Amino acid sequence: MFSPSVQHALDLAGIFVFAISGALLAVRKNFDVFGMAVLAEVTALGGGLFRDLVIGAVPPAAFTDLGYFLMPLVATAIVFFLHPHVERIQTGVNVFDAAGLGLFCVTGTTKAYEYGLGLTSSAVLGLATAVGGGVLRDVLANEVPSLLRWDRDLYAVPAIVGAVIVVLCIRFDELNAFTSALAALTAFTLRLLAMRFHWRAPRAWNRRSATADDGQ
Amino acid sequence: MFSPSVQHALDLAGIFVFAISGALLAVRKNFDVFGMAVLAEVTALGGGLFRDLVIGAVPPAAFTDLGYFLMPLVATAIVFFLHPHVERIQTGVNVFDAAGLGLFCVTGTTKAYEYGLGLTSSAVLGLATAVGGGVLRDVLANEVPSLLRWDRDLYAVPAIVGAVIVVLCIRFDELNAFTSALAALTAFTLRLLAMRFHWRAPRAWNRRSATADDGQ
Amino acid sequence: MFSPSVQHALDLAGIFVFAISGALLAVRKNFDVFGMAVLAEVTALGGGLFRDLVIGAVPPAAFTDLGYFLMPLVATAIVFFLHPHVERIQTGVNVFDAAGLGLFCVTGTTKAYEYGLGLTSSAVLGLATAVGGGVLRDVLANEVPSLLRWDRDLYAVPAIVGAVIVVLCIRFDELNAFTSALAALTAFTLRLLAMRFHWRAPRAWNRRSATADDGQ
Incomplete structure (x- = not known):
């Protein structure tokens, strides 16, 4: 699909931006520097770790590629010293996070398919x-996962669209560097649009007219 | 044990009722439709996924059987449009959930044993x-898992009893469709009785006389 | 490294003390006796279970060694009847917990390396x-994991030090019963000192001068 070195560089970039979001949440939650590192590692590597356990790719890439482990530590160090600046450029972080989302749904789907999962399952695992x-x-x-909350802009849908494009390309034998990049770009753009225009998913039918427990 | 098609139909039924309980909780927590789907999938497939990872049956059944994945989406759609009605028939849902509990503890224990675990471990994994x-x-x-809370009716005990019956049947070479059904039925009935008569497990000795922190 | 029977006895001791801490938290959270048992099992076996899934050692030791499963039940029974006494001797529990921490970081790192992970990854998995x-x-x-909170005494650092000593010993081909014991003892001692002198890790730079949300 991509050349291995390009692929690896993109992976590291995605890991880095996800790690930033984990470290920032740790600062907001008042965790110490180790809490920041743990949250950065988990955010950046958790999704891929789950995917690798499900497809039986053990030990997972997170434990065989040293760069995957070190990148979140770099992100932690940056946030540790510069967090007011990083928070100020939250928009920039969100753009990078959207890029990570687009990339991970494509590489996750592709890797799952390479390990023998069906098309639908591959897309689901790419989303995961x-x-x-x-x-x-x-x-x-x-905290309640922001993925689940109705008052957050669409996050899963762009990843679903990206993963579906990938499996459609596989289905019609058209998966290559160009179509992969297109899928990642589509997910990325959709996520940016969702943030820009505050697209949200509906809650259950008639739920808005419900009176009680609007908090969690 | 059961014929494969009967087994499969029972599995799908168990997945469906567990998914309903997940989607209903999502509505109560005010999640959006994707949050409902995620919670439905996790509730329905999470236990079996954990079992398959532990016994090394990768990729797990949740990712190889399309019906397992689609059933929670059907449950989500039903709850999305009909949730006031579904909540009204909460008793009905609880009965189905009890049926799922009885079925899953039996099939979980059996599958774990087939993959080479010991009798005790198989029962534990069936419970899980x-x-x-x-x-x-x-x-x-x-939320605090309702499994752990003292103010909920017994939930683990019926599953434990069902799993123990299965391993006793295995031990005495009497596991067949009839005894399996009996084990599932016993767990199902015990759970119904626990709900009807509000059976609860004791807290730690002298805990009731403790003064402080009765909330969580 | 150690003789197998000594190793096994140490493992069981570590499992026991971790299980005590889980059961005690369950009492404080007002869980029933099954909640106590679940929390004791998860605390005692969760770390090793994760390690075994990552390195592909399935079924995990937690499901093949009956003693590993029974030990947390013994701890649950003790806490169930004696929890006021156990809480009174909280210091004693903390000392045992520190011993478990020291032991598990050493055995975890060693097992990960035996399964083919690199040195850094082995240390990370030992910590995990x-x-x-x-x-x-x-x-x-x-609850917010106490590992992440800044207002708790250092917990990860002693385990990191112990794991790093082990991988250094492996690197220089000096891993044996003596150096392993030394690594575990170092982690144990550091944890005791951290508790005695309330060593804490720093929060993000300038965080202390921040005004808002000091709670979680």
């Missing part, structure tokens, strides 16, 4: 790769 | 299969 | 083995 780290991050921070 | 999805559901929803 | 059970315990109890 893209969003899994963020869910683990929020669970460890004792 | 039956209750694991609900625990993951509550963790993702940021 | 030592602290993973406690993190799962806190997540199930719906």
